[in-house]
Amino acid sequence: MKNRINASEEMWLEEASVRPPSSVTEVSGQDDFIMHPTNDVCFAGLMENPVVRKGFCAAVMRVKPEEIEETRLLPTHLRREYADDKLGILDMRVCLKSGQQINMEMQVKKFDFWNERTLFYLSKMFAEQLRKGESYEKLKKCVQVSILDFILYPEDKRSYRTVHFRDDEDGRIYNDKMELQILELKKLPEELRTGEHQTGEDIVKWMRFFNGKSRKEFEDMAQADMYMGEAYEALKRLSADEKKRLEYEAREKALRDYNCQINCAEKRGREEGRREGLRLAASVFGLHGQGISDTEIARQCKVSEEEVREILNMQMR
Numbered sequence: 001m002k003n004r005i006n007a008s009e010e011m012w013l014e015e016a017s018v019r020p021p022s023s024v025t026e027v028s029g030q031d032d033f034i035m036h037p038t039n040d041v042c043f044a045g046l047m048e049n050p051v052v053r054k055g056f057c058a059a060v061m062r063v064k065p066e067e068i069e070e071t072r073l074l075p076t077h078l079r080r081e082y083a084d085d086k087l088g089i090l091d092m093r094v095c096l097k098s099g100q101q102i103n104m105e106m107q108v109k110k111f112d113f114w115n116e117r118t119l120f121y122l123s124k125m126f127a128e129q130l131r132k133g134e135s136y137e138k139l140k141k142c143v144q145v146s147i148l149d150f151i152l153y154p155e156d157k158r159s160y161r162t163v164h165f166r167d168d169e170d171g172r173i174y175n176d177k178m179e180l181q182i183l184e185l186k187k188l189p190e191e192l193r194t195g196e197h198q199t200g201e202d203i204v205k206w207m208r209f210f211n212g213k214s215r216k217e218f219e220d221m222a223q224a225d226m227y228m229g230e231a232y233e234a235l236k237r238l239s240a241d242e243k244k245r246l247e248y249e250a251r252e253k254a255l256r257d258y259n260c261q262i263n264c265a266e267k268r269g270r271e272e273g274r275r276e277g278l279r280l281a282a283s284v285f286g287l288h289g290q291g292i293s294d295t296e297i298a299r300q301c302k303v304s305e306e307e308v309r310e311i312l313n314m315q316m317r
Contacts (some may be wrong), residue, residue: 006070009050034218035239037210038149038185040091041248042238043106047092048073049234055227057094059202060102060145060181065227070097093125099140101125106210108149108255118144118180126178143179147210151186159187160203185211284311 035042047053050071058065074093091105103125122144129139153161163180164173181203188207205224209231212218222232238244280301287297294312298305 009054032215033239033245034215035235035245035248036213037235038106038108038147039248039251040106040108041244041251042235043104043147043210044092045238045244046231046234047094047104049230051227051230052234053094055225055231056104056206057096057102058227059206060104060143061096061100062202068096071095074101100142101129101140102143102145104145104147106147106149110148110150110152114146114152118146122178122180139177141177141179143181145181145183147183147185147207149185151184152182153184157187157189159184159189159207160201183207183210281311281314284308288312 037043037046047056053071053073054065054068057071058068061068071094074095076091076093092103094102094104096102103121105121122142125144126139126142129142130136161182163182164176165178166173183203185207188204188211205221205228209218209221209228212221218232218235222229238248280303283301284297287300288294292300294305294308298308301308
C-alpha cells in the first residue's frame with residue numbers, strides 16, 4: 001500500500017492506528033458489532049480517512065485512484081451572502097487538487113422536494129467558488145453525490161444515474177461543470193449485492209460496501225483492492241471506538257424514533273380519515289333520505305356531486 005499513497009495519507013494511517021486506550025473498546029469474539037455505513041456518523045468517519053476518500057472520489061470521477069493526487073475536506077457550512085439566506089449543510093465536502101469539488105451525502109430518510117434540495121446544495125456549492133470581481137473561468141466542476149438508502153425513482157430499476165444540464169432537442173451537454181450522481185442502494189440487483197456478478201464499475205463496488213451488513217460481507221469485499229481493504233480496516237476502527245459507537249447508537253435511536261413518529265402519524269391520519277369518511281357518509285345518506293337533491297347535498301357537505309354519487313352508490317353494492 002505504501003508505494004501507492006502519498007506521504008500525508010501514510011502519516012494519517014499511522015496516526016489512526018494509534019489510539020488512546022480509553023477511547024477504544026477491544027472487539028472480542030463475543031462482540032461482533034460492526035457499524036453500517038448508511039449511518040451518517042459511520043459514513044463521515046469513513047470519508048475522513050484520506051485513502052478511503054481517494055478510492056471513492058476516483059469512482060465518482062471515473063478515474064484511477066492514482067490520478068487523484070490529493071483530496072482535502074472543506075467546511076460543510078456553505079457561505080451565505082445575506083443573513084436570511086437558507087443555510088446549506090453538507091455531509092462530506094471534498095476538494096481535489098484540481099479544484100474540483102464533490103459533496104457526498106448519505107441519506108436514509110425520504111422526504112418531499114429531494115430534487116430541489118440537491119439542486120440547492122449543488123448550485124450553492126458551485127456559485128460560492130467565486131469572490132466578488134473574480135472571473136467565471138475560475139469555476140471548477142462540482143459534483144453532488146446522493147447515496148440513498150431509499151428508492152427515489154420507483155418507475156425504473158436503475159440503481160445508479162448521472163444527471164447533467166442537456167439540450168432538450170439534441171441531448172448534448174450544455175455544460176458539465178455541474179453534475180448530480182444518485183445512488184439508490186435498495187435498487188442494487190441481488191447478484192451485484194452479493195458479488196456474484198461483476199460489472200467493472202468501481203462505483204458499484206462502493207455501493208455494495210455501503211450496503212454491507214455483516215463482517216463476513218465486508219471481509220469478502222476487502223479483497224477487491226487496497227481501497228476496499230482500507231475501508232474495512234477503517235470500519236473496524238470506527239466500530240471499536242467507544243465514543244464513535246455512542247454517537248452511532250444515538251443516531252440510530254434518533255432514526256428509530258423518527259420512523260416511529262412517522263408511522264404513528266400515518267396511523268392517526270388513517271384513523272381520522274376513516275372517522276371523517278364515516279361522518280360524511282352518514283350526512284349524505286341522511287340528507288338523501290330526506291329527498292334532498294345531490295346538488296344540494298354536495299353544497300351542504302362541501303364536496304363534489306361526484307363524491308356524493310359515489311357514496312350513495314356504496315349503499316347499493
